[in-house]
Amino acid sequence: MSELLQFLISGLTVGAVYALVALGFTLVYHAADVVNFAQGEFVMLGGMVTVFAYAAGVPLPLAALLAVIVAVVVGLLLYWLAIAPARGASAVSLIIITIGASILLRGAAQIVFDKQFHKLPAFSGDAPIHLFGAVIQPQSLWVLGGAALVVLTLYYVMERTLIGKAVVATAANRLAARLVGVNVATVMALAFGGSAAIGAIAGILITPITLTSYDVGTLLALKGFAAAMLGGMGNPLGAVIGGLFLGLLESFGAGYVSSTYKDAIAFIVILAVLFVAPQGLVGRRKVERV
Amino acid sequence: MLNLLGRRSVILIVLAVMMAVLPLLFPSSYYFRVASLVWVSALAAIGLNILMGKAGQVSLGHAGFFGIGAYAVAIGPAHLGLNALLAVLVGALLSAVLAFLVGRPILRLKGHYLAIATLGLGVLVAMVITTESGWTGGPDGMPVPKLSLFGWRVSGSTTWYWITAGLLLIGTWFALNLDDTPTGRAFRALHDSEVAARTAGVHVERFKLQAFVIAAVYASVAGSALAMMNGFVNPDQAGFLHSVELVTMVVLGGLGSIVGSIVGAAVLVVLPQLLTVFQDYEHFLLGLIIIVSMIFMRDGMVPMLAKLARRARS
Numbered sequence A: 001m002s003e004l005l006q007f008l009i010s011g012l013t014v015g016a017v018y019a020l021v022a023l024g025f026t027l028v029y030h031a032a033d034v035v036n037f038a039q040g041e042f043v044m045l046g047g048m049v050t051v052f053a054y055a056a057g058v059p060l061p062l063a064a065l066l067a068v069i070v071a072v073v074v075g076l077l078l079y080w081l082a083i084a085p086a087r088g089a090s091a092v093s094l095i096i097i098t099i100g101a102s103i104l105l106r107g108a109a110q111i112v113f114d115k116q117f118h119k120l121p122a123f124s125g126d127a128p129i130h131l132f133g134a135v136i137q138p139q140s141l142w143v144l145g146g147a148a149l150v151v152l153t154l155y156y157v158m159e160r161t162l163i164g165k166a167v168v169a170t171a172a173n174r175l176a177a178r179l180v181g182v183n184v185a186t187v188m189a190l191a192f193g194g195s196a197a198i199g200a201i202a203g204i205l206i207t208p209i210t211l212t213s214y215d216v217g218t219l220l221a222l223k224g225f226a227a228a229m230l231g232g233m234g235n236p237l238g239a240v241i242g243g244l245f246l247g248l249l250e251s252f253g254a255g256y257v258s259s260t261y262k263d264a265i266a267f268i269v270i271l272a273v274l275f276v277a278p279q280g281l282v283g284r285r286k287v288e289r290v
Numbered sequence B: 001m002l003n004l005l006g007r008r009s010v011i012l013i014v015l016a017v018m019m020a021v022l023p024l025l026f027p028s029s030y031y032f033r034v035a036s037l038v039w040v041s042a043l044a045a046i047g048l049n050i051l052m053g054k055a056g057q058v059s060l061g062h063a064g065f066f067g068i069g070a071y072a073v074a075i076g077p078a079h080l081g082l083n084a085l086l087a088v089l090v091g092a093l094l095s096a097v098l099a100f101l102v103g104r105p106i107l108r109l110k111g112h113y114l115a116i117a118t119l120g121l122g123v124l125v126a127m128v129i130t131t132e133s134g135w136t137g138g139p140d141g142m143p144v145p146k147l148s149l150f151g152w153r154v155s156g157s158t159t160w161y162w163i164t165a166g167l168l169l170i171g172t173w174f175a176l177n178l179d180d181t182p183t184g185r186a187f188r189a190l191h192d193s194e195v196a197a198r199t200a201g202v203h204v205e206r207f208k209l210q211a212f213v214i215a216a217v218y219a220s221v222a223g224s225a226l227a228m229m230n231g232f233v234n235p236d237q238a239g240f241l242h243s244v245e246l247v248t249m250v251v252l253g254g255l256g257s258i259v260g261s262i263v264g265a266a267v268l269v270v271l272p273q274l275l276t277v278f279q280d281y282e283h284f285l286l287g288l289i290i291i292v293s294m295i296f297m298r299d300g301m302v303p304m305l306a307k308l309a310r311r312a313r314s
Helices: A002-032 A039-055 A060-086 A091-112 A138-160 A162-172 A174-179 A184-210 A217-230 A236-257 A264-276 B002-025 B029-054 B063-080 B084-106 B111-131 B157-178 B182-192 B194-199 B204-230 B240-253 B258-296 B301-313
Strands: A129-131 A134-136
Touching (some): A002 A134, A002 A236, A039 A184, A039 A217, A060 B258, A091 B111, A091 B240, A134 A138, A138 A162, A174 A184, B002 B029, B063 B111, B111 B240, B194 B204, B258 B301
């Protein structure tokens, strides 16, 4: 029982991070129709900038804020310098561009920072909380709470504000959105900036638990993508559920089946889901026009 | 001359002449090695181009098949006592069988879904290679026994230059000929529109699967050749980054252009060699080059140059 609870908690913690990465993917895919493979690099930036600013003597909350700002600026630059000029390129070309951006950002991080692993102190101490025989790191609560806050904020923005409505309109039909006065380019830039902020927050929250280095982004991006796929691309709620589900699967898989193939679970799940439901779990069947 | 021989023969002759003349210009064995790397990568890229450029299906996990071929010539002789040439065939067969089995469900997918499924497949192959260290040496890789043919031990960068050049010529010849076969036409039909191809009587599933298997075999053979040439394999050869490099070679050279794949491979192999001067900046510059070339040469280098040449003539 306590073992089960332990796996549940660690699964949800990791799953919350996957959910945030997936949410970033979804936001950009929704608004700009781009699969952004550099999403994992925002997570890396969030962690690394915080670590280095904190080491330089900046108080932790300010260091975290700085990291989010840096990530947002990078996200906006990614859109303006790489995505916007390639408008009209094929889906594969756009994917390659974002993969190129991810390699570039990793290379830049290697130069600006270093190639070591880095750790942040836990936000509210390391004293573990005992609950029904399971041990909870206080940082896990920060991750879960932070993720929940991000999801709620995004939900509020998308549903209740004019900006959110503009994003939804752009996603639904770009031309129609432009006709009713939505500045589509701004909306897309916002989506990139927003997804960068979400990724950076995930990176800051998880670094005290998993450490960070210049190359943590790739695997996170792939798993976040898997989570987004599970939930049906472009569906924010689905991305969150997919992320948590994937985290739980990994945690239970590692605990009960095999920990050597923990990282493989995400990809086995992707293949299994796609074999059964080629349009994703929530996706609808599309009809091709000739 | 051009009309007499046809476009295909001209391409093959130019390629063969270039392969024969290049060694005269090489000052050291290092150049032979880099050129062999280009030939091997071009072979894998051409296979992938048949899948991507001709049949219109993406694969972001193609290095998986490259890795299977590479590890076949390492594991076959070391653990199973297989002859090296037989190991190349076993690797190619394994890749073909894997592509055949997984291809049917995977190739039903489209666009981003196809991209992520093939990516998952490639990552899984790389993970198995990294994890099963008893067989594969794990993350550190393992040595590959030298190829010996009828008592002749094949080694030296010049020898491998000619072997890889020969392989690439065969691969190019096959890919160029494919264009004018019913299979090649079927590929192009389903590239343009699956629904239209189906209506015209093309068995869409079967031809997609064929393209996938062909591409897998190309990658596997290229992997075997590289492993034997290096005398060493490591899991990076099956990794995601290598898959990305292969796709970039194809798209950079020009989707559907066989010559383009060779040019793309040359650019992506030679550039990092030039950039070793800026060792720390290698990844940064590679990423930059990928982005810039994708933005400014959307159709790829070779189709773009062809278009410019046509414009200049008229």
